[in-house]
Amino acid sequence: MPIDKRVGSAAEALADVKDGATVLISGFGGAGFPNMLIRELVKRAPKRLTLVVNSATHRLSYTHELIEAGLVAKVVCSAARGRDKDLSPFEKLKKEGKIELECLPQGTMAEAIRCGGAGIPAFYTPVGVGTDLTAGKEVRSFKGRDYVLEHAISGDLALVRADTSDRYGNLTYRYAQMNFGLAMATAASTVVAEVRETVDQPIPFDRVGCPGIYIDRVVVAQGVA
Amino acid sequence: MKPLNRRQMAWRAAQDVEDGSLVNLGLGMPLLVSDYLPEGRDVFLHSENGVVGVGPIASSNMADPDLVDAGSRQITLRAGATIVDSAWSFGMIRGGHIDVTVLGAFEVASNGDLANWDMRVPDKGPLVGGAMDLAACARSVWTVMEHNTRKGSPRLLEKCALPLTAQKCVKRIYTDLAVITVEPQGMVVHELVDGLSRDELQKRTGAKLNFAPGCKVLVTPDIADTETE
16 A cells, blocks of 8 residues: 555544653744644644653743643653743642653754654763762763763654655654654654645655654644644 | 942853854853854854754744753854754764753852852742752852842852852852862962952952962953843
């Protein structure tokens, strides 16, 4: 059967999400948030999710809606600070002990996801040695410098944003849209891409930012920026 | 004695950025450094989100929501710029390809320890971002920072009190009062503002200061201060 990964709606793309899933969500700095898919996930309301997302509180990402809806048991991220003096919904849940947090240096998180998709179970990094964030983690010295052992991250589902896709799931990105999305697309059992538009012609090989072999479903963004 | 304002501190740090270098600027005051790079120095600015060659902030008619830096500012690209993904961007950082990172700091210790990510505000969520990666792995780590807290306590210390970002990483410190390097023997002052005595500077500092043989007056142009975004 000819491959065609394009599906008609976000609901169709996320029909099989399960409670307890680990969900990777792309986006950083305002670009690359799969906001339509996040909204659909809020609607489907799976319970006890673990989110792997750079920021739990970025104002332009709808990630916080998942958290506010009480669907999230744990967040793995590099940033979770609310913008205001008052506590954000995440910070309140954290204070009440209703949500678990694992904070990682951003590069450690990116590399952990890359490794998760590349068959590397763990890696040593010099980042975070001697800091609170790596307390209790194994430290090993190579050539006179200390490194901390970090474990790969993979997930059940990745939601990633891109600009265009062809039927094969090949993705193109606009500007800084790629950020975590490329690594995340390699590191989850099911990968759904939200794109501005799908194209009928195959995307020329030298324009492809993410090979379609990593992508399971593609859905066109509607109702979000 | 007149302390430097934020833009003057950024100006002073900018004078030391070498031609041809790849530089990452932290949020806040460090970003101002890009406004004062001396003419003729062709510098690439790296941002953690993967932009290699950050250009000026986009004017409102040119702004594109997908063209942003790590601080969510809508930017432009400079000539020769490229964009990579997060894993590669941090591979650049850890791999030692960033020549200089200029960071803000709460505290710096005389051995170069840096604390700049956690103020221990009760119940607020953490925000480490790429600070630890940059501090641990850039080839040279500089800080621009007020010499003292608003209450007047020193930020340059024998040992940091706040949680560390990275150990023994800071090489240069640009404050509103002085330019200081971190050497094996501790902090060495190279420039201090006019009208401030060495004793007075030492009193405002929580670490023992050494003074370079050629220690001179810290001179900057008059630049009006503005609030940063």
